[in-house]
Amino acid sequence: MKKFSFFWLLLTLILFVVACGPESGQPQMQGGEDKASEGTRESGGSNGGGAYLVGIDTTYPPFEFQVGGEYTGIDIEIINAIAESQDFEIELRPMDFVGIIPALEAGELDLAIAGMSITDERKEILDFSEPYFDAGLTLVVNADNTEVTSLDDLDGKVVAVKNGTTGSKFARENQEQYGYRIADFEDSPSMFLEVANGHADVLLEDYPVIAYAITRRDLELKTVGERLTDDQYGIAVLKGKNSDLLEKINAGLKELRDSGKYDEILKKYIDDSGL
Known part of the structure; x- marks a missing residue:
């Protein structure tokens, strides 16, 4: 009886060790491979070197x-x-x-x-x-807008800008001086639409970008005034x-x-x- 119990105890121990070992197809060096990839990334492109x-x-x-x-x-x-x-x-x-x-x-x-x-x-x-x-920033208004021709016309108006851009930075730096409110957007098309639909009075955008958009997409927008920056x-x-x-x-x-x-x-x- 004792021999029989010892046999089952030994078999259980063997099965436990096998179960805790690496699975088939899962090499133990997996962690090492991740570190190697990181090293390659540092020495070359972020896409695995x-x-x-x-x-x-x-x-x-x-x-x-x-x-x-x-x-x-x-x-x-x-x-x-x-x-x-x-x-x-x-x-x-x-x-x-x-x-x-x-x-x-x-x-x-x-x-x-x-x-x-x-x-x-x-x-x-x-x-x-x-x-x-x-490039360089420019003011952009609805095609029918005759009120805004320069920064001096923006008091009380809503200025649309795209987050993270020089237009957004310019708007914030000059907001107190010219007295407008700022509306933030994540992308240019949404900003264009806001002004074209009359929900914002003006937007700030790099001149070549908006000129291209107006020409190619027939937007109801127009640029006004001189370029504000020489980016x-x-x-x-x-x-x-x-x-x-x-x-x-x-x-x-x-x-x-x-x-x-x-x-x-x-x-x-x-x-x-x-x-």
């Missing part, structure tokens, strides 16, 4: 938008051409503009090209490429990180300009819009 992850905002024509499920626009063609000329791979990651800089800070992106203006504030956390486009767009990486990548980006931009490819890209999207 291969393609660089690129933050974009696809609600921003003519720079970034979708046609038939495909990403297109000035920014898209520029970064694809740079990647080809400098022999590196990219993977586009669309997101709201306001989330792009936090994603760079969190290491979820390697670079961003999103019609992003180069500002002193952004330079505190980002390194920018050489400027690749001269320039740049391609961004996290400050102090990816310096080698930034060098490639600048080299690629120079090659695009020297070859005439840069002018070809701009002409494709904005020459016939009168910009």
Whole structure:
């Protein structure tokens, strides 16, 4: 009886050890593999050391938008051409503009090209490429609006802005001086619609973006007054990180300009819009 009990005790112990061991197809090095992936990520692109992850905002024509499920626009063609000329791979990651800089800070992106203006504030956390486009903010009103022609006409009015943009920053910095209220939006189309429908009096947008939108989409909007700023767009990486990548980006931009490819890209999207 004692031998029989000892046999079952030994069998139970064996079964317990087997059950606690690694399952078939689940190697014990799984944790080690995760760490290896993180190490690769630090030494190359965020996508496992291969393609660089690129933050974009696809609600921003003519720079970034979708046609038939495909990403297109000035920014898209520029970064694809740079990647080809400098022999590196990219993977586009669309997101709201306001989330792009936090994603760079969190290491979820390697670079961003999103019609992003180069500002002193952004330079505190980002390194920018050489400027690749001269932009600038402008006031935009309903096509029938005859009351607003400059900032001096905005007292008591509602100004629509897109979160995280230089337009939003400009509006907040000048709100007290000109006495308007601010309405925040997550994307440009919603902001355009708000003014076109008369729910907001004016919006602030980069001139090339709104000029393209008015021409191509027949929006009931118009620009008024002089450009308010002389912003320039740049391609961004996290400050102090990816310096080698930034060098490639600048080299690629120079090659695009020297070859005439840069002018070809701009002409494709904005020459016939009168910009």
